[in-house]
Amino acid sequence: MSFVKISKGSLPLVISFPHSGTIMPDEVVKSVAKGILFPGTDWYLPQLFSFVGEIGCRVVENTISRHVIDVNRGQLAGIGHPNQCLVYTKNTMGRDIYVKNPDKAEMHRRIDAYYKPYHDAIACEIAEAGEKVWLFDIHSFAMGSTADIVLGNHNGRTMEEKHLQAIADIFTQNGFTVALNQPFRGGHVTKYHYKEGRTQTVQIELNYQSYIAKRRFGNEENPAVDETLWNDCRVRLEKSFEKIIEYIKTENHS
Secondary structure, eight states, rough: OEEEEOOSSSEEEEEESOOOBBBBOHHHHBBBOTTTTOOOOOOTTTHTTTTTHHTTEEEEEEBBTTTTOOSSOOGGGOSSTTTSSSSSOOTTSOOBBBBBOHHHHHHHHIIIIIIHHHHHHHHHHHHHHOOOEEEEEEEEEEESSSSEEEEETTTTTSSSSHHHOOOOOOOOHHHOEEEESSSOOOOHHHHOOOTTTEEEEEEEEEEHHHHTOOOOOSSSSOOOHHHHHEEEEEEHHHHHHHHHHHHHHHHHHE
C-alpha cells in the first residue's frame, strides 16, 4: 500500500507536503499510548493548496503522520526528540507517544515502508520536470514568528537570493507579511533535493493564524477553521502562485 499521493503536472514546479499526513498504520497504532494526541501537524495544507495541482504543478503529498516517521529529517537523525529526530518518542507537547518506544529495527522498517517512497516520489517528479526545476516544500506553524509566511533557503544554500526575494515580494504584494530564514531555514527535503544548476528549493511556512484561526493553539487535533479567514487566505495564495509561476517561466527561459 502506498502512503504517497502524487499529482502529475506539466510545470517545472514540484510541491511537497511532508507534514500534513494524519494516517497512523495499524502496525504503529498497536504500540501507541491510549489517549495521545498529535497536535504538531501541518493541518489542512493539501486542501488549502489544492489549486496547485489544478494549475499544473507536480504535487507529492505524504499521508503518513510525521509522528510515525519525519520525512523532513535525515536518516541518521535517529529516535527521540520531536522536531529533531527521525522517529519521535514524544509528541510536540512533550507527552509520551508509545507504551514501548520503537527500536532501531522498527525505525529501519519505517524508513523502507514510509520514508524512502516519499523521497523517491519527489526525485521522480524532479527527474520528469525538465532541466530547471523548482521545489516548494510547504509547511505551517503555530508559534515562533508573527509573520504570515516564512521562506527558508538554508541562508542562501538551496535557492538563489534573487529568487527568494522575488517570491517574498510576490507574497507581500498579495497582503502577506514575510520573513526570510527566521526562525525556519528549511529542513531535509529542500537540502536533500537541491542540486546546483538543476533545482531551486525553498521551504514555505504558513502561520496557522493566517488560514485556520486567529487564536492560540494547544494540545489538539483537527482545529476548527474560520472559513472567512481560510477563503481570504486561499484567494491570496492563488494570486501569489499565478505570479510565481510567471516568474519561474521567465527565469527558466532566460
